[in-house]
Amino acid sequence: MSTRPALSAPTTLRHARILGLGAYRPERVVTNEEIIQFIDSSDEWIRQRSGIVTRRFAREDETVVDMAEAASRQALERAGVETGQVDAVIMATVTHPFQTPAAAPVLADRLGMTDPAAYDISAACAGYCYAIAQANDMIRAGSADTVLVVGVEKLSDFTDKHDRGSAFIFGDGAGAAVVGVADRPGIGPTIWGSLGERADAITQRESWTDLRPAMEDPGRTKGVDWPAFTMQGQTVFRWAVFSMAPVARRAVEAAGITPADLDAFVPHQANMRITDAMVKALELPEHVPVARDIAETGNTSAASIPLAMSRMLEEGEAPHGGLALQIGFGAGLVYAAQVVEMP
Numbered sequence: 001m002s003t004r005p006a007l008s009a010p011t012t013l014r015h016a017r018i019l020g021l022g023a024y025r026p027e028r029v030v031t032n033e034e035i036i037q038f039i040d041s042s043d044e045w046i047r048q049r050s051g052i053v054t055r056r057f058a059r060e061d062e063t064v065v066d067m068a069e070a071a072s073r074q075a076l077e078r079a080g081v082e083t084g085q086v087d088a089v090i091m092a093t094v095t096h097p098f099q100t101p102a103a104a105p106v107l108a109d110r111l112g113m114t115d116p117a118a119y120d121i122s123a124a125c126a127g128y129c130y131a132i133a134q135a136n137d138m139i140r141a142g143s144a145d146t147v148l149v150v151g152v153e154k155l156s157d158f159t160d161k162h163d164r165g166s167a168f169i170f171g172d173g174a175g176a177a178v179v180g181v182a183d184r185p186g187i188g189p190t191i192w193g194s195l196g197e198r199a200d201a202i203t204q205r206e207s208w209t210d211l212r213p214a215m216e217d218p219g220r221t222k223g224v225d226w227p228a229f230t231m232q233g234q235t236v237f238r239w240a241v242f243s244m245a246p247v248a249r250r251a252v253e254a255a256g257i258t259p260a261d262l263d264a265f266v267p268h269q270a271n272m273r274i275t276d277a278m279v280k281a282l283e284l285p286e287h288v289p290v291a292r293d294i295a296e297t298g299n300t301s302a303a304s305i306p307l308a309m310s311r312m313l314e315e316g317e318a319p320h321g322g323l324a325l326q327i328g329f330g331a332g333l334v335y336a337a338q339v340v341e342m343p
C-alpha cells in the first residue's frame with residue numbers, strides 16, 4: 001500500500017462565547033381582540049391558557065431577511081464586530097418561503113459580508129440553540145473565527161387565522177447572536193436530540209407538492225388549503241412539560257454548575273404555563289430570573305430565545321456576563337439546551 005501524507009487537522013480546541021445579541025420586533029402590535037375576530041375564543045382564555053397578551057406581526061412586504069438584517073446589525077454593533085470579520089452565517093428559520101436559495105447567503109450579501117459560509121437550518125423552535133451549538137463547535141475546531149447566528153420567523157405567513165388551536169400562539173420577529181473566539185468557555189455542552197415518531201405533533205398541513213395538482217388544474221376546481229402550520233396542543237404541552245426539564249437539568253450538569261449558579265433561565269417562549277411547569281420541575285432557585293417575553297411577543301419559534309434574552313439584558317433583569325440556561329424545543333420533535341455566558 002502506498003504511503004500518503006497525513007491530513008493536517010487542528011490539534012487544539014479553542015473557546016467561544018456570545019459577543020453580542022440583537023433583536024428585532026415588528027412594529028404592528030396584534031391584540032387578542034384582533035385574533036378572536038376569526039376564532040371562537042376570548043381574551044381571557046388566551047391569557048389564562050398561554051400567557052399571551054399581545055404579539056407582533058410583520059408587514060406584508062417585510063421578509064425574514066429584512067427582520068434578520070435589523071437584528072444582525074444590532075448584534076454586530078453591540079459585539080463591536082465588523083461585517084467583514086464574520087466568516088459564517090447560520091440562519092435558523094422554518095418560515096423563509098423559498099425552498100432555495102437559503103436566506104443566509106442573501107442576508108450575508110445585504111450586510112455587505114465578504115464571502116462567508118452561509119446556510120439555513122430547520123430545527124423549528126430549537127433552531128437557535130442548534131445553531132449556537134454549531135457555531136460553538138465551528139469556532140472550537142477552527143472552521144470559523146466569528147459566526148453570526150440568527151433565529152427568525154414570520155409565522156403570520158404560515159398561521160391559519162381560523163384555526164382555534166394555533167391562531168393565538170404565533171408571532172413574528174428576529175434575534176441574532178455574534179459568536180466569537182474567547183479566552184474561557186462561554187458556551188457549555190449542548191444536550192440535544194429528536195423524536196421523529198412525533199413528527200405529526202406540529203407540522204405544515206400540506207406539503208408544497210400537495211398544492212401542485214390544484215395549481216395545475218385550469219378550472220381550479222380542486223379544493224386546496226394554504227399549507228399553514230398545525231399542532232396537537234396537548235401532545236406538545238405534555239411532552240414539553242415532562243421531557244424538557246430533565247434535558248435542561250442535564251445541560252446544567254454538563255456545564256459543571258448547579259441551578260443556583262444561574263443568572264437567568266431562558267426557555268423557548270412556547271406557552272407561559274409550560275415555562276411555569278419547567279421552573280417547578282427544575283426546582284429553580286427563586287433568585288434566578290425567568291424569561292417571560294411571551295406575554296408581549298407570542299411564540300416566535302427560532303427567534304424566541306434571543307428575543308427574550310435581549311429583553312432581559314435591556315431591562316436589567318439579567319446581568320451582562322451572567323450565566324443563562326437556554327432550551328429550545330418544538331416541531332420535529334426536536335430539542336436542544338445549553339448554558340451560555342450572556343454578552
Ligand SMILES: CC(C)(COP(=O)(O)OP(=O)(O)OC[C@H]1O[C@@H](n2cnc3c(N)ncnc32)[C@H](O)[C@@H]1OP(=O)(O)O)[C@@H](O)C(=O)NCCC(=O)NCCS
Binds near residue numbers: 046202232235
Ligand atoms: C394550545 C394550548 C394553549 C391549548 O390549551 P389546552 O388547555 O391544551 O386546551 P385543550 O385543547 O385541552 O382544550 C381545553 C378546552 O378549551 C377549549 N379551547 C380550545 N382552544 C380554544 C380557544 N382558542 N379558545 C377558547 N377555548 C378553546 C376546548 O374546546 C376545550 O374545551 P372543553 O374543555 O369544553 O372541551 C396548549 O395545549 C398549549 O399551549 N400547547 C403547547 C403549544 C405550544 O407550545 N406550541 C408550540 C410548541 S413549540
